[in-house]
Amino acid sequence: GQQVMQIPQYQHVQEGEDFTTYCNSSTTLSNIQWYKQRPGGHPVFLIQLVKSGEVKKQKRLTFQFGEAKKNSSLHITATQTTDVGTYFCAGRHTGTASKLTFGTGTRLQVTL
């Protein structure tokens, strides 16, 4: 079936270091969304990418959508302890209307 793989599963960084999580789909995506889930919380929408090769920034976060619309990445510059949580990508495969397929998530731990 349609799958979205995400790597790494877990990353531990020191505050100030950069962090990147990668998302790969088995089929072409019509768009991709990114969510953040704080420990004990629920997923919260961060951003949506729609166009091939699109790049969007939110302060220290940079989101990219691949040219083939099958992969995406989230890069955090100079991590802070407030960045702790699990980051999920979620893609809509072409022709599946509103159905979102979530990646397995990357858990980020940031220490001082």
Next chain:
Amino acid sequence: EAQVTQNPRYLITVTGKKLTVTCSQNMNHEYMSWYRQDPGLGLRQIYYSMNVEVTDKGDVPEGYKVSRKEKRNFPLILESPSPNQTSLYFCASSFAGTELLTFFGQGTRLTVV
């Protein structure tokens, strides 16, 4: 305030005892869905509904039922819970279409013993 409300937040039950987790949204969203979250597996879709009286299976529907009699409500029913259904459950909603973000409920942590 726009929100998705799930109840209960925590539930411990015994194998075979039917239970219902309620979900309600106040945003007039057409699309609602249920996910379960397990370590290392991310969020997996159980069932979804495109509108009232329209429901369909997600990726892991076995052992679950849903209904969509009203637009705002989308309960998840476990007719005969088993220990492998111990998980964190999330209800979510959005407007129908491919461009719009999804709102999640606070989650229901279910333990089946």
